[in-house]
Amino acid sequence: xxxxxxxxxxxxxxxxxxxxxxxxxxxxxxxxxxxxxxxxxxxxxxxxxxxxxxxxxxxxxxxxxxxxxxxxxxxxxxxxxxxxxxxxxxxxxxxxxxxxxxxxxxxxxxxxxxxxxxxxxxxxxxxxxxxxxxxxxxxxxxxxxxxxxxxxxxxxxxxxxxxxxxxxxxxxxxxxxxxxxxxxxxxxxxxxxxxxxxxxxxxxxxxxxxxxxxxxxxxxxxxxxxxxxxxxxxxxxxxxxxxxxxxxxxxxxxxxxxxxxxxxxxxxxxxxxxxxxxxxxxxxxxxxxxxxxxxxxxxxxxxxxxxxxxxxxxxxxxxxxxxxxxxxxxxxxxxxxxxxxxxxxxxxxxxxxxxxxxxxxxxxxxxxxxxxxxxxxxxxxxxxxxxxxxxxxxxxxxxxxxxxxxxxxxxxxxxxxxxxxxxxxxxxxxxxxxxxxxxxxxxxxxxxxxxxxxxxxxxxxxxxx
Amino acid sequence: xxxxxxxxxxxxxxxxxxxxxxxxxxxxxxxxxxxxxxxxxxxxxxxxxxxxxxxxxxxxxxxxxxxxxxxxxxxxxxxxxxxxxxxxxxxxxxxxxxxxxxxxxxxxxxxxxxxxxxxxxxxxxxxxxxxxxxxxxxxxxxxxxxxxxxxxxxxxxxxxxxxxxxxxxxxxxxxxxxxxxxxxxxxxxxxxxxxxxxxxxxxxxxxxxxxxxxxxxxxxxxxxxxxxxxxxxxxxxxxxxxxxxxxx
Numbered sequence: 001x002x003x004x005x006x007x008x009x010x011x012x013x014x015x016x017x018x019x020x021x022x023x024x025x026x027x028x029x030x031x032x033x034x035x036x037x038x039x040x041x042x043x044x045x046x047x048x049x050x051x052x053x054x055x056x057x058x059x060x061x062x063x064x065x066x067x068x069x070x071x072x073x074x075x076x077x078x079x080x081x082x083x084x085x086x087x088x089x090x091x092x093x094x095x096x097x098x099x100x101x102x103x104x105x106x107x108x109x110x111x112x113x114x115x116x117x118x119x120x121x122x123x124x125x126x127x128x129x130x131x132x133x134x135x136x137x138x139x140x141x142x143x144x145x146x147x148x149x150x151x152x153x154x155x156x157x158x159x160x161x162x163x164x165x166x167x168x169x170x171x172x173x174x175x176x177x178x179x180x181x182x183x184x185x186x187x188x189x190x191x192x193x194x195x196x197x198x199x200x201x202x203x204x205x206x207x208x209x210x211x212x213x214x215x216x217x218x219x220x221x222x223x224x225x226x227x228x229x230x231x232x233x234x235x236x237x238x239x240x241x242x243x244x245x246x247x248x249x250x251x252x253x254x255x256x257x258x259x260x261x262x263x264x265x266x267x268x269x270x271x272x273x274x275x276x277x278x279x280x281x282x283x284x285x286x287x288x289x290x291x292x293x294x295x296x297x298x299x300x301x302x303x304x305x306x307x308x309x310x311x312x313x314x315x316x317x318x319x320x321x322x323x324x325x326x327x328x329x330x331x332x333x334x335x336x337x338x339x340x341x342x343x344x345x346x347x348x349x350x351x352x353x354x355x356x357x358x359x360x361x362x363x364x365x366x367x368x369x370x371x372x373x374x375x376x377x378x379x380x381x382x383x384x385x386x387x388x389x390x391x392x393x394x395x396x397x398x399x400x401x402x403x404x405x406x407x408x409x410x411x412x413x414x415x416x417x418x419x420x421x422x423x424x425x426x427x428x429x430x431x432x433x434x435x436x437x438x439x440x441x442x443x444x445x446x447x448x449x450x451x452x453x454x455x456x457x458x459x460x461x462x463x464x465x
Numbered sequence: 466x467x468x469x470x471x472x473x474x475x476x477x478x479x480x481x482x483x484x485x486x487x488x489x490x491x492x493x494x495x496x497x498x499x500x501x502x503x504x505x506x507x508x509x510x511x512x513x514x515x516x517x518x519x520x521x522x523x524x525x526x527x528x529x530x531x532x533x534x535x536x537x538x539x540x541x542x543x544x545x546x547x548x549x550x551x552x553x554x555x556x557x558x559x560x561x562x563x564x565x566x567x568x569x570x571x572x573x574x575x576x577x578x579x580x581x582x583x584x585x586x587x588x589x590x591x592x593x594x595x596x597x598x599x600x601x602x603x604x605x606x607x608x609x610x611x612x613x614x615x616x617x618x619x620x621x622x623x624x625x626x627x628x629x630x631x632x633x634x635x636x637x638x639x640x641x642x643x644x645x646x647x648x649x650x651x652x653x654x655x656x657x658x659x660x661x662x663x664x665x666x667x668x669x670x671x672x673x674x675x676x677x678x679x680x681x682x683x684x685x686x687x688x689x690x691x692x693x694x695x696x697x698x699x700x701x702x703x704x705x706x707x708x709x710x711x712x713x
Contacts, residue, residue, distance in 0.1 A: 377575045380583055
């Protein structure tokens with residue numbers, strides 16, 4: 001036991017102090033820029049495509065069911081799985097990463113916008129419809145203004161996710177800071193890895209700051225969009241070998257699993273579920289007190305500001321990077337996966353919880369604090385019950401998200417189906433890889449269907465809206 | 466009037482939001498057990514007055530003493546203790562919908578309870594605590610709603626649960642800020658009669674803001690009229706108006 005702790009400590013010790021030599025920082029700037037470019041370019045496409053498809057599906061225009069189903073289907077591919085596919089099809093480099101991000105986030109944004117639009121205030125919408133307006137104009141004049149705050153809020157949040165995702169997709173050869181990070185860890189150059197992680201945290205903090213500006217002054221978007229468009233043009237995938245891409249893609253069909261892989265499948269799937277559920281549980285457990293401490297209307301600035309920074313820190317490190325660190329510290333296996341999901345999820349949920357607490361109506365809280373209640377009692381009697389619906393929705397969304405992530409954590413040795421998928425790709429067993437992708441997709445889809453059903457049954461979406 | 470008899474003492478109170486005074490030169494003494502209607506149109510400063518008495522709004526000059534305690538200079542724990550004995554009933558929508566009725570009612574005891582007791586009560590209410598909740602609900606004729614969902618209550622019931630919560634505070638001062646603003650005339654009478662009856666029963670000082678003069682005349686011992694942040698009248702109810710109202 002003590003020996004274990006000592007070895008854990010020595011391993012962690014190797015990550016410090018981070019290397020801050022001018023030479024290395026200068027060298028790290030290039031991949032950092034590449035990462036930003038990849039995320040911005042991907043999001044440029046995603047915001048446009050997501051907005052259009054979101055309105056389409058949300059306003060129930062003709063064919064909206066099909067669009068919605070397609071969005072849900074694409075979104076169910078984990079981003080890393082898409083990136084593996086894109087790298088195989090369009091070749092190694094930032095272009096593949098950007099393509100993967102664009103595809104994934106178009107669907108993600110489209111679906112969330114559609115959900116938001118569908119949950120827009122019925123009465124206001126009916127009033128508009130009563131004027132004889134077409135569905136599209138009702139959408140543009142009613143839904144968009146009614147939900148503009150949420151749209152911006154989610155849009156900014158997705159951009160943050162995209163920055164993190166652009167790091168992740170680098171792990172499979174799509175360039176940027178992710179490729180650099182994997183390189184340093186594989187080279188046991190842990191101090192440089194810490195430097196890169198810190199840079200990443202700073203980058204996320206900057207994006208968070210930018211997001212706040214955009215939320216307060218939506219007009220700044222017009223400044224950012226052209227820059228993102230330029231980033232997209234810079235990184236556009238070069239389709240030099242389309243015939244090769246097509247033949248590679250056709251080589252994946254039909255997907256097939258050999259006998260012994262099929263026999264191991266239930267165990268792998270169970271492990272994946274274990275990682276997702278365990279990670280979400282511990283994330284929620286930690287996020288509740290942290291979220292309360294980070295809520296600006298509950299905790300004093302002396303508490304809320306540092307807690308916010310801590311949450312940002314947890315969130316800024318992608319699950320996969322937590323996984324990389326944890327695998328090198330506590331070893332290969334699902335335990336590293338669970339802790340990785342819990343640590344990152346705590347950062348994400350903590351912030352979303354804090355926002356839910358900040359968004360509740362103030363009248364009941366004031367009535368409660370007029371009874372002279374202590375802060376903890378106030379939290380339990382007013383904040384948590386008032387925010388119960390959004391808290392549940394956020395937790396369920398994290399669970400969905402974690403299912404997706406649990407399927408890819410295996411790439412770095414943290415157990416689950418991802419390991420099998422990645423091994424198949426590395427060995428060029430493309431048909432086997434395609435089979436694993438299909439299984440992953442079915443698993444995530446199934447989970448999403450179950451979760452959305454649960455939400456409807458609990459009436460959460462309605463109450464949240 | 467001696468200070469021991471005085472539940473609430475307001476002297477030259479001035480509250481400003483920005484450069485404009487919302488309350489200006491308010492002076493009034495309220496005796497223990499007195500039932501006072503604060504009458505005035507929207508924007509007269511009624512809500513601000515209540516929030517100032519409760520310590521939620523700072524005032525720029527003058528002072529407010531509740532039971533001899535100066536509100537403006539009270540902070541932290543002492544302010545919480547003071548608030549725990551000032552019951553508040555406001556317009557609708559101040560119950561917590563996701564808590565059940567008994568939890569909302571016992572929230573009135575939070576000022577006396579430790580944080581741990583509050584958490585324990587949420588998960589595991591003891592029989593005598595439920596009995597307290599039932600007793601408070603009984604005083605507003607809602608004992609049968611003890612375990613109901615708050616979202617299933619009607620407007621009048623909602624308001625009565627809020628009154629029960631205020632009663633659990635064992636208040637010496639009850640502030641009712643337009644408690645009948647969203648109720649129909651019949652229910653308005655019932656709620657005001659209930660509030661005034663309870664205040665008399667437990668010898669609690671009641672301050673209640675209303676829009677309608679006829680209701681103020683009918684139910685209260687004293688009427689203070691506010692307009693543009695100033696007191697324009699401080700009088701006993703007009704018996705002529707009451708009889709005219711009841712003859713209609």
